[in-house]
Amino acid sequence: MPVPRVAHRHLDVEGVRVFYRESLPERQDAAVLLLLHGFPSASHQFRRLIDALGSRYRLIAPDYPGFGHTEAPPGFTYSFDRLADVTEGFVRELGLTGFVMYVFDFGAPVGFRLAERHPEWIAGLIVQNGNAYTEGLSDAARDFVALRPGRPGAEETIRDLLTLAGTRGQYESGVADPALIAPDGWTLDQHFLDLPGRKEAQVALAFDYRSNVERYGRWQAWLREHTPPALIIWGGNDPFFPEPGARAFLRDLPDAELHLFDTGHFALEEHLPEMAPLIAGFLDRLGDPR
Known part of the structure; x- marks a missing residue:
């Protein structure tokens, strides 16, 4: 079985030193898959997927500012608009003009902002536990969204998620086989x-x-207007973004392909052997997006 070569590089984008990993397939015209990671992770969450598919497709996974190996300058404003700004600049610097976009968790708000700005770039969409519907918010997620600066206990609640126990819990909650x-x-x-x-x-x-x-609402309108080919692969036991969030995409993308798995938030960790062939089949059906 071929094993891909994977390059690990930095790219300067608006003063941010963006780290990214990129598979180097033999075919120069290989389909491009942009992998947008979630919280609290970084591009390393896609290492096994890159090893599984990187010999056939060009997989590109950047780290956002505030994550992984990317280095942001002092005074950088951490907001989802700014993460999208840097990701947009990263795509421009690489010269990408058409690609399939894989969005997971935080990757959904970053990716959908990118799609709003450049619908012509998006040849297809893979959604893995990346929410865009209110019914996809669990009670815990709604409580998280309701947090406001200055409210008693709000920052402490967030910081509890940033501990080792909080980070580990995001990986293990809802999985069928922790081993x-x-x-x-x-x-x-x-x-x-x-x-x-x-x-x-x-x-x-x-x-x-x-x-x-x-x-x-804006992202749902974008989906209805542009109707990108879509593959939805979802851990149905996600404590933050439960199964109804996956099914909601079918309201605006009725032709989307949906697969639910008996696992939690980081579904690739437990179900890569089942998910990788689905992703490969989707990319093959789309062909070269450029």
Whole structure:
């Protein structure tokens, strides 16, 4: 079985030193899949997927400012608009003009902002536990969205999620077989969370999360207008974004392909063997988006 070569690089975007990993398939015209990671992770969450598919397709996974190996300058404003700004600049610097976009968790608000700005870039959409509907918010997620700066206990609630126990819980909650969840993911996530300034960045993003919910109607309208080919792969036991959030996409994308899995938020961790062929089949049906 072919194993891809994977490059690990940095790219300067508006003063942000963006780290990214990119598979190097033999075919120069290989389909491009932009992988947008979630909280509290980074591009390393896609390492196994890149190994599984990177010899056939060009998989590109950046780290956002405040995450992973990306380095943001002092005074950077941590908001979802700014994460989207940097991601947009990253795509421009790479010269990408057409790609399939994979959105997970925080990757959904970043990716849908990108799609609003450049619908011509989006040749297809893969959604994995990335929410765009109010019915996809659990009670815990609604409580999270309701947090406001200055309210008693609000920042402490966020910081509790940024501990090792909180990070590990996001990986293990809702999974069917914990033995299939490698500890490397939450261990590496916590390493980055514990770097200077990273918790403050995450607190700022948590307080800004309500801006995403306020945009749900716009993103749904975008889906109806542009009707991108879509694959929805979802961990149905996600404590933050439960199964109704996956099914809601079919309201605006009735031709989307939906697959639910008996697992939690980080569904790829437990079900990569089932998900990777679905992703490959989807990319093959679309062909070269450029």
